[in-house]
Amino acid sequence: MSVSLVLLIVMAVLYACGIYLMLERSMTRVLLGFLLVGNATNLLIIIMAGQSGVAPIVEDGVTVDEMTDPLPQALILTAIVITFAVSAFLLALIYRSWRIEQDDDVDDDEDDVAMRLGDTGVPVEQTDAASVDTEFGIRAEAAITEARNLEEQDELAAAEAAGLSEHPQNDDKQNVDNQKTEKGAAE
Amino acid sequence: MNALVPLVVLIPLLGAALALILGRRPALQRIVTVLVLAAVLVVGVILLIVVDTGEPLVVEVGGWAAPYGIVLIVDRLAALMVVVSAAVLLAVLVFSVGQGLADGHDETPVSIYYPTYLILATGVFNAFIAGDLFNLYVGFEILLVSSYVLITLGGTQARIRAGVTYIVVSLVSSMFFLASIAMIYGAVGTVNIAQISTRMAEIPADVQILLHVMLLVGFSIKAAVFPLSFWLPDSYPTAPAPVTAVFAGLLTKVGVYSIIRTETVIFPGPELNPALMVVALLTMVVGVLGAVAQADIKRLLSFTLVSHIGFMILGVSLGSAEGTAAAIYYIVHHIVVQTTLFLATGLIERQGGSTSINKLGGLLAASPVIAILFFIPALNLGGIPPFSGFIGKLALFEASAAQGSVLAYILIGAGALVSLLTLYALVRVWNLAFWRGADEVEGYQSELLTNLSEAPHGVKVKKSRTTPRLMIASTGAMVALGVALTVFAGPLYSIASRAGENLEGPSFYVDIVFPNGVPEIGSEGSE
Numbered sequence: 001m002s003v004s005l006v007l008l009i010v011m012a013v014l015y016a017c018g019i020y021l022m023l024e025r026s027m028t029r030v031l032l033g034f035l036l037v038g039n040a041t042n043l044l045i046i047i048m049a050g051q052s053g054v055a056p057i058v059e060d061g062v063t064v065d066e067m068t069d070p071l072p073q074a075l076i077l078t079a080i081v082i083t084f085a086v087s088a089f090l091l092a093l094i095y096r097s098w099r100i101e102q103d104d105d106v107d108d109d110e111d112d113v114a115m116r117l118g119d120t121g122v123p124v125e126q127t128d129a130a131s132v133d134t135e136f137g138i139r140a141e142a143a144i145t146e147a148r149n150l151e152e153q154d155e156l157a158a159a160e161a162a163g164l165s166e167h168p169q170n171d172d173k174q175n176v177d178n179q180k181t182e183k184g185a186a187e
Numbered sequence: 188m189n190a191l192v193p194l195v196v197l198i199p200l201l202g203a204a205l206a207l208i209l210g211r212r213p214a215l216q217r218i219v220t221v222l223v224l225a226a227v228l229v230v231g232v233i234l235l236i237v238v239d240t241g242e243p244l245v246v247e248v249g250g251w252a253a254p255y256g257i258v259l260i261v262d263r264l265a266a267l268m269v270v271v272s273a274a275v276l277l278a279v280l281v282f283s284v285g286q287g288l289a290d291g292h293d294e295t296p297v298s299i300y301y302p303t304y305l306i307l308a309t310g311v312f313n314a315f316i317a318g319d320l321f322n323l324y325v326g327f328e329i330l331l332v333s334s335y336v337l338i339t340l341g342g343t344q345a346r347i348r349a350g351v352t353y354i355v356v357s358l359v360s361s362m363f364f365l366a367s368i369a370m371i372y373g374a375v376g377t378v379n380i381a382q383i384s385t386r387m388a389e390i391p392a393d394v395q396i397l398l399h400v401m402l403l404v405g406f407s408i409k410a411a412v413f414p415l416s417f418w419l420p421d422s423y424p425t426a427p428a429p430v431t432a433v434f435a436g437l438l439t440k441v442g443v444y445s446i447i448r449t450e451t452v453i454f455p456g457p458e459l460n461p462a463l464m465v466v467a468l469l470t471m472v473v474g475v476l477g478a479v480a481q482a483d484i485k486r487l488l489s490f491t492l493v494s495h496i497g498f499m500i501l502g503v504s505l506g507s508a509e510g511t512a513a514a515i516y517y518i519v520h521h522i523v524v525q526t527t528l529f530l531a532t533g534l535i536e537r538q539g540g541s542t543s544i545n546k547l548g549g550l551l552a553a554s555p556v557i558a559i560l561f562f563i564p565a566l567n568l569g570g571i572p573p574f575s576g577f578i579g580k581l582a583l584f585e586a587s588a589a590q591g592s593v594l595a596y597i598l599i600g601a602g603a604l605v606s607l608l609t610l611y612a613l614v615r616v617w618n619l620a621f622w623r624g625a626d627e628v629e630g631y632q633s634e635l636l637t638n639l640s641e642a643p644h645g646v647k648v649k650k651s652r653t654t655p656r657l658m659i660a661s662t663g664a665m666v667a668l669g670v671a672l673t674v675f676a677g678p679l680y681s682i683a684s685r686a687g688e689n690l691e692g693p694s695f696y697v698d699i700v701f702p703n704g705v706p707e708i709g710s711e712g713s714e
Contacts, residue, residue, distance in 0.1 A: 022355065022358075022359070027351060030351075030355055034355075034358055037358075037362050038362070041362055041365050041366050041369065044366055044369045044370070045365075045368075045369040045372070047369075047373070048369045048370065048372050048373030050373075071372075071378075072369075072372065075321055075368070075369075075372075075378075078321070078325065079365060082325075082328045082332075085332060086332060086335075086354075086358065089332065089335055089336070089354075090354070093339060093342075093347060093350065093351065093354070096339075096342045096347060097344075097347050097351075100342075100343075100344050100347070101344060
């Protein structure tokens, strides 16, 4: 089995960069890392298909040895679709995390931190703001009251922009977009 | 009877579509979901009877013959796993229906919960009956993607934090799995498990070890085998109670199931068995030591889950028919008991308003029913005779003793110690949450509570006076199922040991896929 050196090097670089990014705390970088690793794995499957050749369609004058192996391509298609779905889900998760906390970093587990610090005290009562139930439907709105209000911000920006320039309609459009995505997230 | 095999996957998949369409009619959606899982349970039981009394069933999807098309295989192991999973999924579903009804989801229903739950079931069943490595991967992905949705359900801050850990770790394990499929394809030119098994023997030993380890790492992350188990206690406890219950019961066991297939069919050789035994030892000991240090019941149970995965790996690592049979019985026992304990914890959470043993008290007086529903599975998990935990552990120890190496005897000792420590952790929960009075909770001083630490901002749940009958009933049914594992231990164990015999060496599995011998055409794929 012969292997294309270029593909092999590209795969190695993709794996290296992808794994580096996946070790980051920022979820956006983790997503990018996942995309790179996913593509590196797809390349690996292609490499494992062996020598490339003509399309695997049975016709006169083409022997089996000249054809490309079609199965890995089917496997890659499936893998691409799965990667795509997972990335979409991760993006939604990043957006949600940003709405709640204004950042997309992954925090340490509270219990682990307590264990490490040997903090054996009786738990402190929680403040209301942190424990608002965001579990379902309409109540989800309650959880993000302390999040940055996008509309207000846009209005502020629009007011500022109106003072400086003559393009308020752009900001209006952005407002509508934000409302749309927010609706999507709530659902 | 072959027609029944694809139904195991198709019924929940189509049911999920129907449930999604019925998103605006919650009552109808619940009925559909319950009926769908009940139907799968019936199909599963029929399959188990057919397969146990007769021949294993092999379905070539779309009529394409074995090495070219996808095969679905139901042998005794797969049928047994399908039945147990369907029963557990159904019980947990009824539990969550009860919880949803009580908490008033009628006004604000999570319309995607039931469809996602059914897709999770689809993935689990697909993984069990897959006869093709890539189909197994697809089954895993189906169940993982729906588990991502379920673990972040509601999208609170804590759940997103926990969910991200879980998702990223699962992605890494999937990539390991996919990369090892690619490399196995490169080495043997097929993804059909039976054909891989016959061709793998011709591959150089060092390449075999590499592929073997790659595959095991991917599965071990999913099965939460030490040192790849760190993610589990971090991520499981924050999900809603029914979700945690079904994750704890089923998802890790799909990983263990895949490890069994790997060790018995794809790489039946004993090369890695000693390594697996060491890993089993570490999983048992480290897991239970984590459990002893936890104050939160859900985290404690997550650690015992990790610890008991070690018992199953022990059974697999023995490489004998008795060991595999004991592991299979133990998986069945553990799916049922671990799920029951998480459901009972869900009830404790409702009744006591917390899952921390620092804060709970007086539950025996408040709700004797919950006390019983927690106590029986707790003893069961700890391995007190005559419960199924004792039978499973006894079988594992006997199989280890039969193998007779020094390592096997060390594992027997460690297993006994781990059982005692599990019992200690669970009885402490019982003592503090149920036995001590509610008035003693303030300023309680006890040896039991020293060295316990937990997050200062623990999850707070609204206390509720009433516990819905449906939740009690489904937990009760699970407890009864756990007891039935003892009552019917004879027939069940004989199924498990026949399954174990079938899995001794790959020849049985290869013969059912290729009754007329393995075809040699098509081998030019990768050369």
